[in-house]
Amino acid sequence: MILPTDYQRNGAGNLVDYIRRDREQDAGKTVDLRNPAGRELSDPEVNRFVDKSQEFGFQRHLIVSPDPTGQYSPQEVQTNTRELMNREFAQQPTTDYVYGVHQNTEFPHAHVAATGEPAELELDREDIQQLREQAATVFEEPTRTRDPAATARDAPENPGRVVDQEAREQFHEAELSLNPDAEKALKRASEKSQQKEVGQPTAEKERAESKPEPLSEGAAERPEEQAATERELESEPEPEAERERGWWQ
Incomplete structure (x- = not known):
């Protein structure tokens, strides 16, 4: 409701x-x-x-x-x-x-x-x-x-296609303000919802394709070397101005 x-x-x-x-x-x-x-x-x-x-x-x-x-x-x-x-x-x-x-x-x-x-x-x-x-x-x-x-x-x-709740909410918000073109808001929201539904499988596919491949034995050792280097860098004192900016952020 x-x-x-x-x-x-x-x-x-x-x-x-x-x-x-x-x-x-x-x-x-x-x-x-x-x-x-x-x-x-x-x-x-x-x-x-x-x-x-x-x-x-x-x-x-x-x-x-x-x-x-x-x-x-x-x-x-x-x-x-x-x-x-x-x-x-x-x-x-x-x-x-x-x-x-x-x-x-x-x-x-x-x-x-x-x-x-x-x-x-x-x-x-x-x-x-x-x-x-x-x-x-x-x-x-x-x-x-x-x-x-x-x-x-x-x-x-013929009940037609059921409009999702988000599109209906946007439509009724436009009606609440007595917008004579509220139907246009409904059409845009419905089209956006349909595009989202159609594009969902593609997005999932892209996420699956972007997953990193398993590391080789040699590559698996490199992250440890990189982590050691990062620890050395972290141990170096940073300039006073940099520390202050980091605190406020």
């Missing part, structure tokens, strides 16, 4: 626009934005949420990205994200949130925009870790991601 988050002391207008943009269509199309009850919001309702965030002057952005090996459907990501956020914010009287699921990658993931009193939305490192663990529980990780029989029940017909 990857669950990056940040907060800004301003309204959520830009964040909401980022979440709603449909990057597959990108021609006036939008991603469905939903409320804590799971109901799709109308444009006036979205505007009211943005107005509320401007009144609080505070918004938090969370990205819920489950392990792709679980082959979660967009509907599952939507349902589980709502359950997770309702658990997290249920006892916070001023907090409100909206969320949407992005399907423009091989791994569906959800974006959440939350607003409310700053004291309710401030999270420290321990809070974020607990939220990540709770998310793994809601999404049935790691059981589902390790059990092939479990992942098959709702698996898409």
Whole structure:
């Protein structure tokens, strides 16, 4: 489970626009934005949420990205994200949130925009870790991601190549900053990962070829002579300046 988050002391207008943009269509199309009850919001309702965030002057952005090996459907990501956020914010009287699921990658993931009193939305490192663990529980990780029989029940017909975690992390970091070209970061990270996987056998081969050959009997005696010479050199006093530089290094 990857669950990056940040907060800004301003309204959520830009964040909401980022979440709603449909990057597959990108021609006036939008991603469905939903409320804590799971109901799709109308444009006036979205505007009211943005107005509320401007009144609080505070918004938090969370990205819920489950392990792709679980082959979660967009509907599952939507349902589980709502359950997770309702658990997290249920006892916070001023907090409100909206969320949407992005399907423009091989791994569906959800974006959440939350607003409310700053004291309710401030999270420290321990809070974020607990939220990540709770998310793994809601999404049935790691059981589902390790059990092939479990992942098959709702698996898409063409799940595509599973992107490694490092590439996903770089992608979501770009998304967290609302970078409209986040997909480019994902593509670069994925290509780098593939090159690393392809190049690994070659690197191992080079290391194997670089191993020194066994020494002959005559050569085996030379290291002892060299060591004796080095000991003699070490016994010679070095200049004062050299000793001082060596100490600081």
